[in-house]
Amino acid sequence: MLQRQLILEDGTVFIGEGFGSEENTSGEVVFNTGMTGYQEVISDPSYCGQIVLMTYPLVGNYGINRDDFETVTPFIQGFIVKEYCEQPSNFRSDESLNTFLKANDIPGIAGIDTRKLTKIIRQHGTMKGCITSMDEPVEQVIERLRKTPEQTDLVQQTSTIKPYVVPGRGHRIVLVDFGMKHGILRELTKRDCHVTVVPYNYGAENILRLKPDGIMLTNGPGDPKDVPEAIEMIKEIIGKVPLFGICLGHQLLALACGADTEKMKFGHRGANHPVKDLEKGKTYMTSQNHSYAVTNKSINQTDLQITQIALNDHSIEGIRHTVYPAFSVQYHPESSPGPEDTNQLFDDFMQMIEQINAKNEEEVYA
Structure with missing residues (x-):
């Protein structure tokens, strides 16, 4: 050798x-x-x-x-x-x-x-x-x-260049690709969603023109602050369409709502990280891969609520917007690889979409 x-x-x-x-x-x-x-x-x-x-x-x-x-x-x-x-x-x-x-x-x-x-x-x-x-x-x-300086173009390297469609008969989802794992796409297609995957720099106007029922913000590499165009896009669409963020998408949602992020000492990477759901009082084993985290103090100045925390270091693992239909998690509920404890979050997203659609129909026929 x-x-x-x-x-x-x-x-x-x-x-x-x-x-x-x-x-x-x-x-x-x-x-x-x-x-x-x-x-x-x-x-x-x-x-x-x-x-x-x-x-x-x-x-x-x-x-x-x-x-x-x-x-x-x-x-x-x-x-x-x-x-x-x-x-x-x-x-x-x-x-x-x-x-x-x-x-x-x-x-x-x-x-x-x-x-x-x-x-x-x-x-x-x-x-x-x-x-x-x-x-x-x-x-x-x-x-x-x-x-050697830190790389700032990691999302650009991993995101899709052009939009593409994965057809389905269910809810129409726009998946903003910041470096997407295929596991996320598998979970949406398993639920028969009609998925349009768009690049990280696809503007809010273009996304809303697709008339989505919901928008997913995917995982991806690097510092969320290196993707300012995504933060601005989220600011424009929040409240108009239900949002679900995973990993980098979670951090970008937090930044768009006025919170802050910081680099962790050595991050979370593995398929064995315990997370406590503060709303349900349950603990899940999760798959994680991230270097950055949303800071606890910055949440107090926003309309965000902490929903989940890491039991190893008490860092933020989940947030929910208290006014608009938007939530996110720091870990990977698609669990590739890892436990499937939190797979139901995709069902929660579908349920959120259905509730918003039902509310909109009531307003139309009122």
Whole structure:
């Protein structure tokens, strides 16, 4: 096996075995605590610009299959594991993790102390890193990493370029794509929705012209404040059409309503995060992937109400507008991968749409 090195911007160096693509890569190093679901993680557009460390020690044992992708083109920068399996055992497996990463030009590194790396990130926060060849001078890499500015075009990279339609006979939904996971689209089509997927910068006037019954704001990568056009769009449509936001969509809804967001120390990534629903008094296990969160203090100055919180750190996991039909969650109710505890949120959205439609009909015939 070809030896490679992982270099962090703080000067820490790990030596391991390279797999996947042999290209050098750099990005923000983050960790995911899921025991399974590596295929969905690799194909999740929200990881655009990031090198992902899997804390579970064995990865690749069930291979790669055709059914579990969250996007056609992976945007992940690199992959870090303790051990990867070259000969997967699974009746659905089409190829190994190694061949898939090679085919998609994604470098990987294995055989390093992933527990140590996770502890470094937890203690010091996420930081930039580079997977590179052994002959690259460490000091040069560190200097380059420290000088590299944060990417601000991640949503632009992952969003669809043109609108497209997924036909259905049910409610007409406009899905604003900030880096959408296919799991969200699957949940809407499962409910027979007629879905029009539009780019992140599709204006409010164009969206309202489509006469939607509801609007969904999807997940996506990066800082929500890097998408000011989306914030302005939400300001114009809120109150006119029912809204449901997920992950980045949740943060954008909060910003549009006057709240604020901040970058977390190391974020939430994994399929095992407990969230308490303050309205129902229930606790759910959720799938999460985000670096930013809505700040608690900023909610007090808005018409938003906190509906759910994370039990690990008490960060905001759900909000609801107290005047208009709009709500959002920080986690992924489509759960790809992860538990399906909160899948009913899509049904709640359908019910909200039906209530608004019924109210509008009453006003017309009154």
